Amino acid sequence: MHPGISRRGFLYDLGRGTLALAVLGLSACADPDESLDTVSSATSIPGESNSTTTAPDTTTTTAPPATSGVAWQRVNLGFVSAYIVVRGGEAAIVDTGVENSEPDIEAGLISLGLDWGAVGHVILTHRHGDHQGSLPAVMAAAVDATGYAGAGDLAAITSPRSLVSVGDGDHVFDLEIIETPGHTPGHISVLSADASLLIAGDALNGANGGVIGANPQFSPDMDSANRSVKKLAGYRFDTVVFGHGEPVVANAATLVAELAASI
Numbered sequence: 236m237h238p239g240i241s242r243r244g245f246l247y248d249l250g251r252g253t254l255a256l257a258v259l260g261l262s263a264c265a266d267p268d269e270s271l272d273t274v275s276s277a278t279s280i281p282g283e284s285n286s287t288t289t290a291p292d293t294t295t296t297t298a299p300p301a302t303s304g305v306a307w308q309r310v311n312l313g314f315v316s317a318y319i320v321v322r323g324g325e326a327a328i329v330d331t332g333v334e335n336s337e338p339d340i341e342a343g344l345i346s347l348g349l350d351w352g353a354v355g356h357v358i359l360t361h362r363h364g365d366h367q368g369s370l371p372a373v374m375a376a377a378v379d380a381t382g383y384a385g386a387g388d389l390a391a392i393t394s395p396r397s398l399v400s401v402g403d404g405d406h407v408f409d410l411e412i413i414e415t416p417g418h419t420p421g422h423i424s425v426l427s428a429d430a431s432l433l434i435a436g437d438a439l440n441g442a443n444g445g446v447i448g449a450n451p452q453f454s455p456d457m458d459s460a461n462r463s464v465k466k467l468a469g470y471r472f473d474t475v476v477f478g479h480g481e482p483v484v485a486n487a488a489t490l491v492a493e494l495a496a497s498i
């Protein structure tokens with residue numbers, strides 16, 4: 236490592252406010268040319284940082300390494316997301332995006348070192364087209380997978396194999412099913428206690444780094460939807476992810492509880 240690296244990191248950590256002071260300190264123990272180099276390097280850190288860091292993948296987002304043996308990954312399909320949860324080499328896919336999303340979901344599996352053969356479960360949070368659109372293709376590719384959805388939405392979902400009806404108290408893999416009606420009658424959310432992860436579908440939405448409730452424009456029963464938010468506030472999880480919006484990866488249950496108290 237170039238001896239300047241650590242100093243540049245040091246200066247970067249200190250930030251602009253203390254940069255001048257730090258440079259003065261360095262100049263006392265280094266030759267003038269090196270001090271000058273340090274200053275110019277420090278001012279170009281953001282560009283340098285980008286050039287030495289792998290660019291963010293716009294298709295998928297990997298969760299921090301799980302200590303529980305459960306890993307999860309967001310498949311960012313644009314305005315909607317699907318999720319992959321992995322335990323012991325077996326995968327569950329939660330939601331499938333609009334039609335033709337299966338290549339992106341496959342890319343997510345591959346990035347986890349898996350393929351369609353590892354997919355044992357496909358769970359739909361609800362029947363809307365941006366969540367069930369690729370279910371036929373996903374079920375066709377994941378030939379060993381069982382599909383699941385809430386009872387109230389089953390009749391409105393197209394699948395090449397009959398789906399298993401799930402509700403409160405059911406577990407799929409390590410995932411707990413929570414009935415969260417309102418956005419649709421059969422909407423379910425999915426909790427991984429081991430990963431401290433709530434997959435809320437459209438029962439909640441991500442907005443401005445926080446959490447908001449179901450979208451009234453697309454939720455015919457807002458009374459039920461609000462009760463579902465209050466129900467979700469009774470669970471423990473650090474992270475909440477949504478059909479729409481950016482994941483909240485810390486203190487998520489607190490934010491959901493605050494939301495529940497406000498509606």
Ligand SMILES: [Zn+2]
Binds near residue numbers: 361363418437453
């Ligand atoms: Zn929806």
